[in-house]
Amino acid sequence: MLLFSISSEPSGSGCNIQTVSRTLTTQLCVPNIITPNKDGRNDAFVVASYNVGEWSLAIYNHWGKEVYQTECYFNDWGASVAPGIYYYMLRRGATNSALKGWLEVVR
Numbered sequence: 001m002l003l004f005s006i007s008s009e010p011s012g013s014g015c016n017i018q019t020v021s022r023t024l025t026t027q028l029c030v031p032n033i034i035t036p037n038k039d040g041r042n043d044a045f046v047v048a049s050y051n052v053g054e055w056s057l058a059i060y061n062h063w064g065k066e067v068y069q070t071e072c073y074f075n076d077w078g079a080s081v082a083p084g085i086y087y088y089m090l091r092r093g094a095t096n097s098a099l100k101g102w103l104e105v106v107r
Contacts, residue, residue: 033104046075060087
């Protein structure tokens, strides 16, 4: 979603001053499968459209045991993990928002 706001106000010199502000809202693109086979595509759990390092990430195996946790995620998990189904919890501290889901690792 992209919102624009334009306002115009007179200045002391007789010219109008225009102010433009915009708000850009993007949705995170979270994959539900990765294939860490070193082909350069989908080799790690990469969350697109987010500011790297602003989100914490916890990964759990299918038994609910935490297998990975970091306070600043840099799109680098998954290269050496076993195949299977995992569950993730992404949290953004600045807005207290959270996103959870599942992820399959296929080798």
